[in-house]
Amino acid sequence: MNSELKNTHPDNDQSGRTAIKVNGLNKWYDEFHVLKDISLSVSEKEIIVICGPSGSGKSTFIRCINHLEPYQEGSISIFGEKLAKNKQSAALIRDNIGMLFQNFNLFPHLTILENCTLGPIWLRNIPEDQAIEQATALLDRVGIAKMAPKYPGQISGGQQQRVAIARSLAMEPKIMLFDEPTSALDPEMIKEVLDVMIDLAGSGMTMICVTHEMQFAHQVADRVVFMAEGEIVETGPPDQVLKNPEWDRTSQFLEHVLSH
Amino acid sequence: MAKQQTQQNELLKFVPRPNRPPITITYGPVGWLKKNLFGNIWNTLLTVAVFSLLFLLLKPFLEWTVLKAVWSASTRRECLEISPDGACWAGIFPWVNNLLYGLYPDNLQWRVNLGFAIGLLWFLPLALKKVHQKMVIALMGVILFPFLANYLFLGGDRSIFHYTIACSAFAYLLIVYVNIVLMYLCGKRLEQYLEPFMARFSQKNTTFLAHVTIWLLVTVLIAFIFRNQTLEHVPVDAWGGLFLTLIISGVSIVMALPIGIILALGRRSEMVIIKWFSICTIELVRSVPMITVLFMSVTMLPLFFPNTMELNKLAQVLVAVCLFAGAYMAETVRGGLQAIPRGQYDAAKSMGLSYWPTMILIILPQALRAMIPNIVTSFISLFKDTTLVSIIGLFDIMLMARNIAIDKNWLGLHAEPLVAISILFFVFCYTMSQYSQRLEKKLDTGR
Numbered sequence: 001m002n003s004e005l006k007n008t009h010p011d012n013d014q015s016g017r018t019a020i021k022v023n024g025l026n027k028w029y030d031e032f033h034v035l036k037d038i039s040l041s042v043s044e045k046e047i048i049v050i051c052g053p054s055g056s057g058k059s060t061f062i063r064c065i066n067h068l069e070p071y072q073e074g075s076i077s078i079f080g081e082k083l084a085k086n087k088q089s090a091a092l093i094r095d096n097i098g099m100l101f102q103n104f105n106l107f108p109h110l111t112i113l114e115n116c117t118l119g120p121i122w123l124r125n126i127p128e129d130q131a132i133e134q135a136t137a138l139l140d141r142v143g144i145a146k147m148a149p150k151y152p153g154q155i156s157g158g159q160q161q162r163v164a165i166a167r168s169l170a171m172e173p174k175i176m177l178f179d180e181p182t183s184a185l186d187p188e189m190i191k192e193v194l195d196v197m198i199d200l201a202g203s204g205m206t207m208i209c210v211t212h213e214m215q216f217a218h219q220v221a222d223r224v225v226f227m228a229e230g231e232i233v234e235t236g237p238p239d240q241v242l243k244n245p246e247w248d249r250t251s252q253f254l255e256h257v258l259s260h
Numbered sequence: 261m262a263k264q265q266t267q268q269n270e271l272l273k274f275v276p277r278p279n280r281p282p283i284t285i286t287y288g289p290v291g292w293l294k295k296n297l298f299g300n301i302w303n304t305l306l307t308v309a310v311f312s313l314l315f316l317l318l319k320p321f322l323e324w325t326v327l328k329a330v331w332s333a334s335t336r337r338e339c340l341e342i343s344p345d346g347a348c349w350a351g352i353f354p355w356v357n358n359l360l361y362g363l364y365p366d367n368l369q370w371r372v373n374l375g376f377a378i379g380l381l382w383f384l385p386l387a388l389k390k391v392h393q394k395m396v397i398a399l400m401g402v403i404l405f406p407f408l409a410n411y412l413f414l415g416g417d418r419s420i421f422h423y424t425i426a427c428s429a430f431a432y433l434l435i436v437y438v439n440i441v442l443m444y445l446c447g448k449r450l451e452q453y454l455e456p457f458m459a460r461f462s463q464k465n466t467t468f469l470a471h472v473t474i475w476l477l478v479t480v481l482i483a484f485i486f487r488n489q490t491l492e493h494v495p496v497d498a499w500g501g502l503f504l505t506l507i508i509s510g511v512s513i514v515m516a517l518p519i520g521i522i523l524a525l526g527r528r529s530e531m532v533i534i535k536w537f538s539i540c541t542i543e544l545v546r547s548v549p550m551i552t553v554l555f556m557s558v559t560m561l562p563l564f565f566p567n568t569m570e571l572n573k574l575a576q577v578l579v580a581v582c583l584f585a586g587a588y589m590a591e592t593v594r595g596g597l598q599a600i601p602r603g604q605y606d607a608a609k610s611m612g613l614s615y616w617p618t619m620i621l622i623i624l625p626q627a628l629r630a631m632i633p634n635i636v637t638s639f640i641s642l643f644k645d646t647t648l649v650s651i652i653g654l655f656d657i658m659l660m661a662r663n664i665a666i667d668k669n670w671l672g673l674h675a676e677p678l679v680a681i682s683i684l685f686f687v688f689c690y691t692m693s694q695y696s697q698r699l700e701k702k703l704d705t706g707r
Contacts, residue, residue, distance in 0.1 A: 066610050094612020105607035109625045118621065119611045164607075171611060 017044045017079070019175050019206045020065060025074035027060065034060050035071065036230045044174070047207045049217040049238070052227035053253055058210040061227070062177045065208070066099050078175070094123060098168030102180040104160040106152035112139065112163050113148040119171045131170075138166040142196050158189025165196055176200065178209040214242060214257060226250045325679070335669045351673045352680050355664050359681070362500015362655045368415075368492060372503050375412040379405060379510075382433055390443050397436055402514055404429035413507075416493030424483060431478035435471075450474055496574045500655030502684065507574075508581060508656065509643040515582040516642065517635070520589025525619065527594060538590070545587035550648055553580045558652050577649050585642050592634045596627035629703050636696035640689045657681055 018041050025038040034057045042048055050058045063069040065076055067083055067090070076083045078096050083089045106115050116135035120126040126134070139145040142162040147155050152163065161181055168176060178197070182190040194216050201207060201220040211217070217224055217238050224241040226233045228249050234241055245251045297307045328346030332353075333339045339348035352359075361369050382401040385391045404425065411418060411426035418426075439449045451470035461469070499507070526538030545553065557580030558573060600623050608618040628635070650659035661677035664670050 063606075068606050068609060090609075090612060090614060093610070097610070099606075099610035101603055101606060103601075103603050105601075105603035107604065107607070107622055107626075109629060119613075122617055122621065123612050167611075177610075 018042065018077075019044045019046070019079060020208070021077045021080075022065065023075045023077075025061070025064060025071055025076065027057075027064065027069070027071040027073075034230050035064070038074070038230075038232055040225065040232065040235075042175075042206065042208065044206055045204045046222045047201050047205075047220050048209070048223050048225060049221040050208065050210045050225045050227060051212060051214070051217065051253070051257075052233075053256075056227045057230040058227050059179050062099075062179055062208055062210055066097055066177055067093055068099075094171070096173060097175045097177060098171055098173035099177040100161070100164050100168060100179060100181045102183050104152070104157070104164045104184075106160055106163055106167070108152050111149055111151055112144070112155070115152070115163060116167045116170045119167065123171070135166065135170055138169050139163070141169075141199075142166045143192070156189060157185050158192045161185065161189075161193045162196055165193075165200070169200075173205075175206040175208070178207065178211065180210050180212070182211065182213060212257060214254075218242060226253070228253070336671060336673050347676050347679070348673060349676060351664060351670045351676055355660070355677070358501060358663075359657055359660050359677075360502045362504055362660060363498040364494060364500070364503065365492075365498070368494060371412045371415070371491065371494075375409045376506070378408065378412075378430075378433065381437075385436055385440055388440065391436075391440060392443075392449065400429075400432055404432060406511070412491070413499070414494060414496070415491030417490060424479070427483040427486070428475070428479040431475055431482050434478060434482075435475060496572050499574070500657075501660050502657045504574075504649075504654060505646055505656045505658075508578065508649060508654075509646045511578050512581040512585045512642055512646065513639050516585035516589040516638070517593075519582060519586025520593045521624065523586060523590035524593035524597060527590065528597060541583075542587045542590050545583055546591070550581075550584050550645055551651060553584050554648060554652050556580070573652075573654065577652065577654060581642075581646065581649070585638070588638055588642075589635070592631055592638055593627065595634065596631035597623065599630055600627055632696055632700050632703070636692055640692055643689060643692070644685060657684070 020040070020042040022038055022040045025035050026033070027035040038057075038061060040048075050061070052058050060069055064071050078092055081092055083092065106112075107118070110118065113132065113135055116138060117128070117131040120131040120134065121128060136145055136148065139148055142165055144155075144159050144162055144166075147159060147163070152160055155163070164181075181197070182193050185193060190213070194213060197207075197209070197216070198220055209216075209221075221238045223235055224238045225235045226241055226245070226247075226249075233247050233249050234245065241250065242254060245254065296303075298304045324345065324347050328343045330339045330342050330346055330348050330350050333342060333348065333350040336348060336351060339350055357366070357369075361372060364372060379401075382405055383398070385397055386394050391397070407422060407425040408429035411422060435450060442448060442450060451467050451474060454470035454474065455466045457470075523538045523542055526534045527542065529535045529538070554577060557576045561576050561579070604622055604626070605618065608622045613621065647656060647658035650656050650662070653659070655663075658681070661681050662674075664677045665672055665674045667673075
């Protein structure tokens with residue numbers, strides 16, 4: 001309700017509104033300069049795919065957006081509000097961003113259903129039966145409603161990742177971050193997860209995906225960001241970056257990935 | 261083209277086979293014996309050799325404990341006359357009451373029994389399936405039961421406050437049991453019957469309101485029924501035996517976990533003062549022998565309190581033992597916390613959970629689950645360590661057993677009481693260990 005009100009504000013034109021604005025982000029691990037002057041602006045409903053060789057800082061970058069990693073310089077704003085290290089920014093993240101991890105990170109001591117209802121019940125104060133109803137609907141949407149009473153350890157990796165998606169969606173985020181969601185999966189399971197992600201992209205979610213799935217990038221990305229050595233090398237629509245890259249570093253990487 | 265078509269039609273549809281139950285292999289005990297002990301001639305010889313060796317070793321012990329033992333005599337001298345190298349179990353029987361209750365007056369011992377029975381009853385529902393909110397019942401037990409137990413054990417004129425809490429504890433237990441009976445008979449709890457009535461007053465939390473209302477009413481009722489009853493005062497000095505041992509170990513076991521968790525979280529905290537306070541407490545307490553902590557609690561603690569304040573020895577000892585147990589538990593819990601992968605924190609944080617919810621809902625349940633064997637091990641050693649309080653003159657079961665040897669009729673009767681209480685300790689500790697294994701199995705979620 002609140003978000004609808006915000007959307008009708010004259011300054012915030014629906015499609016043109018920036019969801020995330022990153023400005024001059026710099027991060028060091030001790031002496032090691034992981035992120036060098038990263039600037040990126042993502043507008044609402046845009047789907048960004050970040051690719052690049054391992055160690056290029058992709059994961060670190062999106063973990064910074066979610067405030068899981070501290071950074072030393074620069075600023076990150078979400079819907080115009082600047083992230084700071086305090087409780088307010090935690091609320092800002094909670095209300096807007098959902099995140100998926102390479103290792104799913106489901107809570108192993110809770111059932112699939114409890115994983116999905118925990119957030120709504122404890123953070124949104126939604127009554128239990130209503131939360132269960134919503135979670136069941138979400139699990140149905142990702143195609144695993146049958147698994148609801150099981151524990152994460154009892155289902156396959158692909159199913160776990162889909163549960164993780166449902167768990168994030170239960171918090172009704174406006175932005176979803178994906179940190180290599182399919183890297184830990186078998187080829188057969190990659191597809192089932194990608195299908196859910198494609199479905200999600202079609203529903204108008206703002207998404208930033210770190211992934212090596214070039215097919216997926218081609219299919220759904222509005223923009224592809226190529227990172228190497230902690231820098232953004234180039235940015236552009238998938239056809240441009242993935243077919244006719246401007247920089248040698250990009251084409252080098254693509255050769256490696258595509259020949260694989 | 262046509263060929264392709266037929267080829268496609270020929271594809272077989274894959275239907276997974278139905279699951280079969282796992283095969284159970286059952287060799288009888290005789291089968292096991294045949295296979296493992298008497299499989300071939302060498303095995304048989306080895307078995308015979310080992311068993312005869314065992315028999316030779318155990319024979320003297322068996323003779324002492326059973327075959328040549330004396331079961332009835334009036335003094336140790338009599339015992340020795342009947343059988344000089346057998347155990348004198350006759351010396352234990354007159355002391356059983358003292359071993360169990362210390363010097364607690366005979367005619368009041370029902371209070372101790374009642375107290376422990378209530379304690380057992382309180383935690384029994386946790387094992388039942390249909391009971392709701394087991395955590396709440398357990399928590400209430402930890403908070404309320406000590407008041408009720410203290411009221412029963414100590415007796416005397418207590419303040420209204422204490423009386424009320426004891427009554428409310430009793431009322432709570434009563435309601436829990438009424439609920440259990442109703443649950444099994446009609447599938448509805450007491451407060452659910454009152455819910456429509458409560459809905460007139462408030463829209464929200466009707467169940468909770470109904471629950472509290474019933475609880476208050478029953479408390480008042482019980483307080484009214486027992487208003488003229490005063491229990492005879494039994495000073496703490498008279499407490500002793502297994503009764504005292506169970507109190508000390510029970511309190512320290514129950515307190516060790518929360519103290520340990522708080523210290524462990526403190527040690528991992530990013531707040532410098534809390535971190536250093538935790539580290540200092542843990543390291544200080546851990547690097548001092550428990551006896552020292554006990555002595556200090558008795559001799560030094562009074563220095564910190566005004567002269568007029570009368571401290572009771574039991575309370576001092578309890579504080580010391582809890583602190584000691586807590587410090588050890590802290591390290592155990594910390595080990596469990598370190599085993600939780602970082603991804604769990606990440607997932608909780610990106611969901612928006614702040615520190616305490618993350619810890620309580622996500623991290624601690626996993627950490628404690630993984631630590632059950634270690635936690636129970638510390639509980640068991642704590643249970644046994646409490647016998648050290650005999651050194652500072654609390655008449656727990658240990659000191660009581662040692663005391664038998666000083667009695668003029670049973671002078672020098674050392675071994676028999678010690679063997680007797682060893683058996684008792686074994687029963688308690690083995691039960692704990694078995695329970696922990698059952699708990700582990702139950703909580704195993706197939707990771």
